[in-house]
Amino acid sequence: MEPDGTGFLAETAQLVSAVGRAMGATLRNFVRRPVTVRYPTIKRVYPDRFRGILALTYDSETGEENCIGCRLCEYICPPQVIKVEMLKAEKRNFAKTFTLELYACEFCELCVQVCPTDAIIMMKSFDLATADRRELLLDKDRLHALGLQFPPSWATGNRLRDMQAPPKPAKAAAKGEAKESAE
Ligand code: SF4
Ligand code: SF4
Structure with a gap:
């Protein structure tokens, strides 16, 4: 069968266009500023809700x-890496012991979300790398x-619960009035 000249030209045009697009992407990235930084000399600014080391x-x-x-x-911790013993006192209770196995933590933030006194929080850092797992078994003093x-993350139990709370009555009424007048 004779080769189809139109098909050959179309395929060549497609190939040239694809190579052109690929070379364009290569050139754009060649002159783009790098997205990596020389950690730890340079540290990025972490977002306010950064989920880092627990404390x-x-x-x-x-x-x-x-x-x-x-x-x-x-109770809430999915991998059950927190262990607390309560110490009962006259005016308030304390943690007699508090241990957290950071090497098995999922950084899910659930412990922070449920804490009624903002006692456990996450920090804006992950600088705790070590080759010795024992160093990541954190006791109360270390926590x-x-x-x-380290600088703390914005999130605390009370702030997070405030975000999820239903709108205040005054706000809800104002919203309802605005909706009625729009109808
Ligand atoms: S973030 Fe808190 S709740 Fe989640 S796994 Fe780690 S210790 Fe447990
Ligand atoms: S006060 Fe907060 S950190 Fe302490 S045991 Fe209760 S939930 Fe955990």
Whole structure:
């Protein structure tokens, strides 16, 4: 069968166009600024909701530990890496012991979301790399020290619950009125 001249030309045009597009992409990326940075000399600015290392907090006014040992974080944690023992006291309770196996943490943030006293939070850092897994078994003292060492993420249990709460009655009424007048 004789070769079809029209088909050959069409295929050649397609090939040239594809090579042209590929070369264009190569050239664009060749002159583009790199997206990588020289970590750790240069560090990126992390987003406010960054889910990094977990830590425990102190009350900034009284200096007391915020954790009341309620164990909600322990119950909610999917891989069950948190263990808390409650210490009952006269005015409030504390965590007698608090351990967190960071090497098995999923960074799901559920423990932060349920904490009633904003005692457990995530920090805007992941700088805890180590070759020794034992260093990632965090006890109460280490968790408190991490809370002072790194900048905290915006998210705390109370802030997150406020975001999910239904609109305040005044706001809801105003919205309802606006909807009625629009109809
Ligand atoms: S972030 Fe998730 S997996 Fe990690 S300790 Fe909290 S609840 Fe557990
Ligand atoms: S960190 Fe929060 S949720 Fe966990 S035991 Fe302490 S107070 Fe309860």
